[in-house]
């Protein structure tokens with residue numbers, strides 16, 4: 001993944017994005033335990049190459065995570081509980097799965113802690129991030145890759161009105177699919193923030 005560079009007019013960290021039930025914001029030190037739990041979770045990492053060893057997760061959660069533009073944390077508005085993480089990055093040209101040979105497409109990733117699955121949280125939080133991206137970034141579209149076996153992720157992308165490009169390729173020893181969604185004003189993101 002290549003780092004996301006923001007145009008001069010866009011600030012990081014951004015103002016927290018408030019949705020009906022969630023706060024989507026840059027990571028802070030108090031997110032560390034939630035981050036480590038998520039990266040070491042067998043369930044959450046099932047389609048993401050498996051759980052990280054604890055030492056690796058601790059390292060990943062101690063570093064610049066969240067201070068790099070595009071790395072969001074989701075927390076519950078009422079309780080403040082850690083809910084998950086959403087990332088925007090650039091997809092390196094050397095990896096398979098692209099819209100154009102030069103690559104570096106804006107790429108979305110997401111992982112929520114299993115205790116918060118199937119409550120519409122991912123749709124609510126990702127919609128807010130896409131709205132932020134549509135305003136802060138020059139990209140006309142965003143891509144997402146998911147294992148074809150990951151039905152929850154594919155359902156989320158469909159719900160968020162991503163289109164399956166039909167591209168299939170092998171990466172991380174599994175078949176992946178490439179999805180794309182416009183960030184242009186014609187496709188309303190506002191409606192997506194409604195809870196189910």
Ligand SMILES: CC(C)(COP(=O)(O)OP(=O)(O)OC[C@H]1O[C@@H](n2cnc3c(N)ncnc32)[C@H](O)[C@@H]1OP(=O)(O)O)[C@@H](O)C(=O)NCCC(=O)NCCS
Nearest residue numbers: 044110111112117118119120121122123152153155156159
């Ligand atoms: C994928 C993931 C983020 C979905 O989070 P979520 O909060 O449960 O999703 P939502 O509740 O917002 O649901 C979004 C849509 O997905 C559907 N969905 C969610 N989990 C599902 C499942 N296990 N099976 C089938 N559909 C599922 C919902 O029904 C909803 O679709 P609908 O509007 O048609 O009903 C979550 O399962 C997760 O974190 N998984 C592990 C990380 C991962 O695999 N990330 C993919 C990286 S590319």
